[in-house]
Amino acid sequence: MTELDTTTAPTAIDPALRDRLVDSICGLLxxxxxxxxxGATADTTLMEALGMSSTTGLELVLELEERLELEISVEDLGRDDFGTVGTLADYVAGNLLPEA
Known part of the structure; x- marks a missing residue:
């Protein structure tokens, strides 16, 4: 029962962090x-509008980690998370690993 509660409750995302991630993603494209x-924005579709492949999507995540000096959990990263710049920023904001 707690597992269901965890998966249905969205994680609160810091709007400033999300904006920073959107800007960084757009800058790395x-x-x-x-x-x-x-003209890329949070609503720009990565695969449809920009022709991004799954390989370039993973490269983008790795470059984002390097640029922002963050570690991102990619364990649950899926195709839907690459829908738009904004959905990728949402995923990253909610899946940052704590600094060691």
Whole structure:
């Protein structure tokens, strides 16, 4: 019963952290996709609009970790989390690992 409660209760995400993640993801897109990307926002679809593959998606997460000096748990990272820049930022904000 507690497991169900845990999975249905959304984790509160710090809006400032989410904004920082969205900005960082948008800034990394040209590097990861190896082409110019302009006008990306939290609502930009990663796979449909930008043609991101699962490989470039994982590269993006690794680059994000390096840029922000954070460790992100990728254990539950799925295709849905790569829906938009915003959904990826939400996933990252809710799945940061504590610093060792």
């Amino acid at each position: 040209p590097h990861v996709l190896k082409r110019e990307v302009t």
